[in-house]
Amino acid sequence: MASALQLQGVQGNYLCVSVRRGLHHCKPQIGFAAFGAPVCARRVWGNRVAFNVTTCKASTTSDVIEKSVTENRVVSIEGETSFTCVMKFGGSSVASAERMKEVATLILSFPEERPIVVLSAMGKTTNKLLLAGEKAVSCGVTNVSSIEELCFIKDLHLRTVDQLGVDGSVIAKHLEELEQLLKGIAMMKELTKRTQDYLVSFGECMSTRIFAAYLNKIGVKARQYDAFEIGFITTDDFTNADILEATYPAVAKRLHGDWLSDPAIAIVTGFLGKAQKSCAVTTLGRGGSDLTATAIGKALGLPEIQVWKDVDGVLTCDPNIYPKAEPVPYLTFDEAAELAYFGAQVLHPQSMRPARESDIPVRVKNSYNPKAPGTLITKARDMSKAVLTSIVLKRNVTMLDIVSTRMLGQYGFLAKVFSIFEELGISVDVVATSEVSVSLTLDPSKLWSRELIQQELDHVVEELEKIAVVNLLQNRSIISLIGNVQRSSLILEKAFRVLRTLGITVQMISQGASKVSS
Ligand SMILES: Nc1ncnc2c1ncn2[C@@H]1O[C@H](COP(=O)(O)OP(=O)(O)O)[C@@H](O)[C@H]1O
Ligand SMILES: N[C@@H](CC(=O)OP(=O)(O)O)C(=O)O
Known part of the structure; x- marks a missing residue:
């Protein structure tokens, strides 16, 4: 059966192609001569390869594209994309102004990457929002303003904005609306799952706005996105919604389109979606920002998904139970999915699915210790020495x-x-x-x-x-x-x-x- 090359897009000086044989993706066995070799392959992952087009004899990337087309090997041209990876930072990585500065420095330490950044709510904000909601049910409207968790959230976010030197207006409306919402819950004396999802969404909506404003302030062009506005379509299962297939083309179109018209680092809210039927805000289950990251990776067909945590990767066991737990350097998607499903808090149980479906490696790294190699999760690995x-x-x-x-x-x-x-x-x-x-x-x-x-x-x-x-x-x-x-x-x-x-x-x-x- 004839094999076909699928152009993934030109990323800076790199041309990315995927290889298919019939309907099946396969490992690239590309004779680079076809493009006017010598070409030094830069990365090969799954069925894709990226190589440096500046070393091609073809003088411009369009020559390469044209040559590929005339040789009848390109099944479709997806157009240019300039995002090179997803970087997800969890609550522990963006818990304070100091941490946000470190994350910004970390992102900028990879100048060759043009990332889509997925953020969770700051620190333990989600837990605090849930507690505030529970208290609002029974505390009476007049006492809402003094709910301890609401005061904590306000204080944390206002302090962060202040310490980062960004304009408080980026979150002022959200803080006001949050208090209104809690008053509404107090009035109704009821907290439905639908309202609960809307309530916790304030965490990610605020952390991403603050971080994007900070990047812009230090001269790095960034654009904030609420996932529920850019095509994350989910089931109506509030508190534990599933991402629907329609999400992938919608998200790719929006992020890619925006980049082409006005390039900027994308800062996307993790954990959130929009219910297909009711159009209300949904959440993907606790820890769901990991899933947001892998879904974006799949949507844009990116070479790598990075998940930055506060530990040196996936460990041999829960470090809270056994502090001497050690990082596991390699895992397969199946192993990681089992581990997450059976309760390892480190990854969301469903997060491996989009990565596995599109065969995109997931790297789990430590934002507190970026030099640590972390864990690389791929389709297959050498099991010859693996025991437990x-x-x-x-x-x-x-x-x-x-x-x-x-x-x-x-x-x-x-x-x-x-x-x-x-x-x-x-x-x-x-x-x-x-x-x-x-x-x-x-x-x-x-x-x-x-x-x-x-x-x-x-x-x-x-x-x-x-x-x-x-x-x-x-x-x-x-x-x-x-x-x-x-x-x-x-x-x-x-x-x-x-x-x-x-x-x-x-x-x-x-x-x-x-x-x-x-
Ligand atoms: N097997 C494991 N490997 C790594 N971390 C684990 C494991 N089991 C439990 N954990 C806990 O998971 C935490 C990281 O997950 P999480 O809190 O969701 O991170 P984040 O908020 O940064 O996304 C670690 O701090 C660790 O305490
Ligand atoms: N903020 C949400 C989503 C999330 O993914 O958080 P984290 O990345 O901190 O686990 C939660 O606490 O569940």
Whole structure:
């Protein structure tokens, strides 16, 4: 089958092309002679290659494009794009004026990059906004102005604006509206999920405005964007919305179009979207700015997605549990997704999806220690030396033992069990089955944000008891071992020896179909 080159765009002196064979992307095996070699390839990632067009014999990039077209190898020309990567900075990276200055310096220390910057809310602003909302429900309208968390948020943002020397008007309207909103909540004595999403959106809307204003102040042209205004279309699942496919072309068109007409570093709010049906502001679940970053990477087909945190990359385990945890230099998308899904706070559970779909490497770096190599997440890695990569602990897990005496030789039992969960809209985490029973765990936070309340649990048990004997076990923990499945016996042998020494009884064990975790 003939292979085809897809021009990704000209980035400065670099020409980016992707290679396809039929419908499938493949590794570039480009004879650079076609472009008037010698050409020094600069980066090869996935199915794409970028090379320095200044070293081509072709005198201009348009010559290169024309030559490619006449040789009938370019399937489509996507046009020029000048963004070279996404850089996401989490709340811990932009917690104060000082931190924002350091992040600006960090961005500028990569002069060859023209980044799209995704920011989270400053420090713990999201938590404080949620608390302020809860307090507003019962504190009475007249007491809203003195809610401790509101005062903290105002103080932090006004102080930051002041210390960075930017105009306070960039956030004045938002602070005023935030207080109005809390008064509205106090009046209604109700905080719906929809209002909650609107409430927390103030965090990202303010951090990005302050940071963009600061970059402009120091002479770096920057443009602020609210994700819900530039095409981040989501489901209407407030507090835990999913990004819809329509997002990718819309976001690419807007960011790319703006760059072409007036180049500026883009500063985008993480975590936020716009509900497809209601058009209200949504959030992507706690930690959702990681997902914003990978979605932008996919939308623009960028060579790299950088996620800057306050740790030296993805670590072997949670450093809050074991302070000697060490950075993991390489991970696959599957490993990172498992790790995040099973509770490692470091990455949003869904954030690997867009990166994996478009095969864009994700680099997890430390904004407090930029020299540390961090973690590189790619489609595949050398597993020959890998044994156990990472351990994740998830607490407060609810477990159900469902026993049917009629299961032996029966068909349809598991289907019935799972249809009950489907009807109730409850996600199941880990499953283990035997001839006569099925054990499963339920995510306490239904993918990160939604609380599985007691009433819902009682309802599940009630429904299941119609077909089986059910035993509900609460406050359990899941230990996930992310490792090389070829060595699973060795990993499990060691793990069980430790568990026995500590007198811990294992109630359930399961090896995921993705074959990277047990
Ligand atoms: N396996 C792990 N690797 C790295 N960090 C972890 C891990 N498990 C838990 N963490 C915690 O995740 C934090 C980083 O995630 P997060 O707070 O979401 O960062 P940010 O706000 O910068 O996006 C770290 O400070 C660390 O305490
Ligand atoms: N501010 C949001 C979104 C986010 O991604 O934050 P962080 O990057 O700090 O985890 C939250 O706290 O959930």
